[in-house]
Amino acid sequence: MFAGRRVALGVSGGIAAYKAVEVLRGLQRAGCEVRVGMTKRACEFVTPLTFRALSGAHVVVDDYAPDNPDPIAHITFSQSVELFVVAPATANVIAKFANGVADDFLTSTYLASNAPVLVAPAMNTTMLLHPATQRNLARLRADGVRLVEPDAGEMACGTIGPGRLSEPQQIVTAALEILRETAGRRDDLAGERVLVTAGATREELDPVRFISNHSSGRMGFAVAEAALARGAEVTIVAGATTARPPAGARVVRALSAEEMRGAVMREVEGSTVFIAAAAVADYRPAARAEEKMKKSGSALTLTLEPTPDILAEVSRSRHNGLLVVGFAAETERVVENARDKLTRKNLDAVVANDLTQDGAGFDTETNVITLLARDREQPSTLPLMSKLDAAHHILDEIVRLRKAK
Ligand code: PMT
Numbered sequence: 001m002f003a004g005r006r007v008a009l010g011v012s013g014g015i016a017a018y019k020a021v022e023v024l025r026g027l028q029r030a031g032c033e034v035r036v037g038m039t040k041r042a043c044e045f046v047t048p049l050t051f052r053a054l055s056g057a058h059v060v061v062d063d064y065a066p067d068n069p070d071p072i073a074h075i076t077f078s079q080s081v082e083l084f085v086v087a088p089a090t091a092n093v094i095a096k097f098a099n100g101v102a103d104d105f106l107t108s109t110y111l112a113s114n115a116p117v118l119v120a121p122a123m124n125t126t127m128l129l130h131p132a133t134q135r136n137l138a139r140l141r142a143d144g145v146r147l148v149e150p151d152a153g154e155m156a157c158g159t160i161g162p163g164r165l166s167e168p169q170q171i172v173t174a175a176l177e178i179l180r181e182t183a184g185r186r187d188d189l190a191g192e193r194v195l196v197t198a199g200a201t202r203e204e205l206d207p208v209r210f211i212s213n214h215s216s217g218r219m220g221f222a223v224a225e226a227a228l229a230r231g232a233e234v235t236i237v238a239g240a241t242t243a244r245p246p247a248g249a250r251v252v253r254a255l256s257a258e259e260m261r262g263a264v265m266r267e268v269e270g271s272t273v274f275i276a277a278a279a280v281a282d283y284r285p286a287a288r289a290e291e292k293m294k295k296s297g298s299a300l301t302l303t304l305e306p307t308p309d310i311l312a313e314v315s316r317s318r319h320n321g322l323l324v325v326g327f328a329a330e331t332e333r334v335v336e337n338a339r340d341k342l343t344r345k346n347l348d349a350v351v352a353n354d355l356t357q358d359g360a361g362f363d364t365e366t367n368v369i370t371l372l373a374r375d376r377e378q379p380s381t382l383p384l385m386s387k388l389d390a391a392h393h394i395l396d397e398i399v400r401l402r403k404a405k
């Protein structure tokens with residue numbers, strides 16, 4: 001499974017740089033082809049020659065160096081690998097990754113790569129626990145970077161505490177786990193036409209006011225991005241969003257629940273999977289004022305009426321083979337309420353968001369989801385992760401349901 005898998009190993013400048021040799025050897029033993037890139041500072045701890053001798057390939061430190069055989073190495077290197085492992089990753093490199101700074105080969109490679117990234121931090125305990133580093137690590141997690149948490153113990157500087165590079169074997173195991181996941185997911189949605197709703201609806205009161213919610217569209221767009229990466233054709237019906245849809249998806253805009261219903265019912269005809277990630281208003285003003293409503297000084301009573309339930313309608317009128325997945329945004333009895341939606345709306349699966357959890361739900365980069373499926377008794381609750389990772393787990397469930405159908 002790992003033979004010939006192309007891995008980039010980035011080495012940055014810390015005392016643990018010598019352990020990167022063991023990471024390289026471990027990946028090679030599993031069958032991976034490993035190319036190495038280093039920061040200038042890393043070369044003060046281990047020479048590029050060591051990695052060149054072991055990897056059999058030129059080690060890139062500086063794109064612009066006259067001995068570099070490839071003048072745009074950060075692009076060719078980054079786009080030809082299936083996984084980018086950075087071990088050790090210093091506080092400085094982590095800060096640059098988190099902020100999109102690309103001032104050397106390693107950091108430019110990070111920005112130019114679409115491959116999954118695994119980062120193994122190593123630094124002095126005080127530097128690790130500094131709020132700036134913790135902020136940067138949280139940013140990387142939210143960006144979908146996987147971390148191999150550093151160990152605690154005695155550091156080279158004599159401090160005792162967390163910050164020591166995790167054991168090379170643990171880094172290798174984490175890297176192989178990612179390669180295993182991506183191998184299974186490669187093109188496993190080829191032939192599927194996925195329709196996703198994303199963002200918030202707006203229900204107008206008058207020409208300038210509306211009822212809406214905090215959905216950014218990130219979750220729906222992440223589902224779309226993951227489905228595209230796995231070979232599906234993707235259409236997004238998007239309400240109001242603050243995030244940017246992924247390139248490669250067809251986007252149909254629909255602002256109100258009624259418009260979204262119309263767009264979905266048109267698009268679902270040619271779809272094989274429907275995923276309702278949008279936060280659709282349950283109620284809208286019973287009447288929309290033609291002119292801007294005037295302030296009267298006394299209390300204003302609004303009459304609201306229910307909006308059409310798009311998900312229920314798609315499920316009711318579904319054609320053969322269409323898989324229908326809903327979301328459930330809950331603040332109490334999360335699994336029970338989500339299970340109720342699954343049964344009542346006759347869905348194949350439900351993705352429950354527990355809105356009481358930190359980093360979950362509306363307008364966050366991350367999510368905490370519980371997956372429920374019609375053919376599985378036990379729900380599966382996943383830990384805090386990026387919305388893109390959560391999207392891949394949702395799609396894994398869809399692939400499983402498709403095989404079971
Ligand atoms: O966009 P983000 O900022 O990333 O936030 C993500 C999210 C929290 C919006 C998303 O992950 C989520 O939970 N979406 C569903 C929110 C919601 O409306 O939940 P609900 O429990 O009220 O609705 C249940 C399901 O019915 C949802 O799939 C919803 O799209 C659908 N629905 C609801 C009402 C309606 N009139 N029509 C519908 O189709």
